[in-house]
Amino acid sequence: MVQDVKRAYIEYAKQIEKLHKDGLSIRKISKELCIPSATIARYIKASYQNNYEKNENLMQSYQR
Numbered sequence: 001m002v003q004d005v006k007r008a009y010i011e012y013a014k015q016i017e018k019l020h021k022d023g024l025s026i027r028k029i030s031k032e033l034c035i036p037s038a039t040i041a042r043y044i045k046a047s048y049q050n051n052y053e054k055n056e057n058l059m060q061s062y063q064r
Contacts, residue, residue: 016043 012033019029026044030037 013043017047020044
């Protein structure tokens with residue numbers, strides 16, 4: 001059950017990230033996926049934070 005929830009979260013996160021990269025607004029993504037706009041914003045914010053941390057780690061590994 002917990003794995004199903006995690007899998008669903010990951011799928012939604014991927015969909016949201018793709019739609020956002022395609023230029024859809026938070027409200028349009030919210031309407032299309034029937035998810036509250038605050039949740040969409042949270043997913044996008046988390047996505048940007050994860051990408052930033054990955055880039056920071058990559059830069060640190062190059063500096064060594």
